[in-house]
Amino acid sequence: KAGNLFEKNAAPILHLSGLDVTVVKTDYEGQAKKLLELMENTDLIIIAGGDGTVQEVITGLLRRADEAVFSKTPIGFIPLGKTCTLSHTLYPESTNQVQLITNATLAILKGETVQLDVLQIKGEKEQPVFAVTGLRWGSYRDAGVKVSKYWYLGPLKTKAAHFFSTFKEWPQKRQGALMYLGPTERPPEEPEEKSSRPPLYVRIYRRLRLYWSSPPKEIPQEVAPEDWEELKLSTIELTIATRNRQLDLTRTEDFMDICIEADAVSKGQFVNRGSQKMRDPHTCPEGSQCIQASRCILQLPEGTEGSFGIDNEEHEAMPVEVKLLPRKLRFFCDPSMRGPMLRAAV
Template sequence: MEKFLKAAKTIRNNWKKSVFGAIVLYYGGATAKERYEINILMRAACKEAVKYGNAMIEYDRNPTLITVVLNPVANKRKAKKDFEKYCEPILHLAGLQVDVVQTTSEGSAKEIVENLKGTEAIIVAGGDGTLSETITGLLRRNDNANQFPLGILPLGKTNSLANYLFPGGNGVEKVRQLITACMAIVKGNTMWQDAMKIEPIAQDEEAPSRPIYAMTSIDWGAFRDTEARSDKYWVYGPFREYMSYIFNGYKDSLTWTCKGVVKYTPPCAGCSNCMYKKQEIKRKWSFFVPSTQAAPETDRTKLVNPECSMVNELCFKTTELQIQPKAESILPALTVGLGRNQYSYTEFVSEGWRRIKGESKINEVIEARTIELWPESPKTEEVFEIDKEEFDVKPMKVTILPKIVKLFYEPKLQY
């Protein structure tokens, strides 16, 4: 009892040091526990991968070659380290021949994929920006290269599509997500996913630009601008997104008014009017992976749909606009979402916080096969965000490309 009282007195007389020591002890214990759990996960994943690596292959076939497009500066330069620590060992143990190509600048991934030869699968190791560039490079090719299975390792700051395919989190859950993404590649489960073809509309004497391709969304408006500035408030740690709404909700620098005209055609399953524009998928090669979902084989070029070519117009004025592929839709379609016309400061902050928590989202207004977006006299500093990459606000045409990208995915999480 005397020792206990003496210890309590010492803590009371040195309470600052005691609090600091308690914090250090807590975080030290939490870090040790996290490392232990990660080691258990990696050990189990490596044992599973070795089973695939020990499997026999045909005598006249080399190990499967996959090309990893790695963005080493993604996620504040953590991507390369995380890839080498958590992903590369699993891929090698599974018997895959891994060729890693690092991007060197913006647009580098597009050039790498457009000129890529001799691979059987492409793996994107980065975030949404690297994925968008890879998709663009892949679909710009004219040699049916979209048949290459595409894997996604969520190593970037934002990983919208990867988070949909492989739900994850931070710490141990992040490692679990990376393991699941790697094992999806190893196991070879694939599915076909829709993409958006985005073509800038040339005006006056402008030279036509090459199309870009996206998988998730096109965003424009005040909410997009606020989310893009959240990193400026890094000092607030996990609350930086909330603080971004507090500090930016009243500023005129946000895009509070999105105005213009949307011209759109209705969704179509495929007919003589629209199928001839689509890239037909001809299977010339068989890959090492069994496809669980095949691309659609029905010949619809002789079908007639009189509604397919009908063009509708919608004038809009709103605080935000979003275009994205419609998930789990019978017909391949794009959705256009429009927000409210105006918000007060408190309404804007409250709505932003609800979106951070996933409790609110923009309302869908129309569904379409093709969309022409004509912004009304945008300010020079306004930007679209296409798969988390910024582009100047200009007229553009967006077309849904159904089942055009072949992705590795995991039907059932194993870890």
């Protein structure tokens, strides 16, 4: 279905624009990640899919040896998957999927871009995984992934999934420890300047001077100790999220939002909040502990089972370090979306 939507609604616009487009269809999970790790230079990347495809592409891109240069390639996103969280940031809301696909494709051609934060999530032995939305660990996430099993209940399937999950041990607590560093000051954005290449005689003179001059003495610099905060966790759900869903281009600090929800929740509250969480997974209910951090380490007790949801994709739960990469990737967006980003409240 996704392939047909792309061929009928996005591909004709891209080809009529005069772009030289190479379409690569993925056949299995993880293929997009491998393709991006091996891809040669390109003027732009277009992702046509959902949250899972976005995560695979940015993970493959940022694992490259030349990621510092390759990550400057602008990225277009055409929402085709079941969950397309990023579309809420980049494009106006639309209940018509064909219109949303068309608007997204036209936004790529208009050329307006916005820089998005990325989370680097690294286990002790695993290669890092990258996310543009965030990480969830808890009972709401676990119940949410089972909603489709109750399809035969129609509009009651969400409440059913959360209700039946309360039959397990209650209350359902996630325990561990969290260490974190506070927000960092956002440096001013510097415009990219393309400097002209100096004449040949200047380049020769510089090389000779560098060759004959003595190496500069390295002056050791004192590194300020990092001010880590630490707290014990006992929560029904932990969320670590970027600010991309509430993008504010005027803010002066870089940070990710950490929400530690209270573990004392009644079964009725759990079922009602579960429905809210399906609409906005990163909502932070009243009574939760909210932290702004630039980096954090999540430590789990030995033998912890279960899964994380990273950009709505399932990953084994394990101790991880989560690091914010501010303004790491540039995505095409609808020009109408930049106004609210500039007027957003800090």
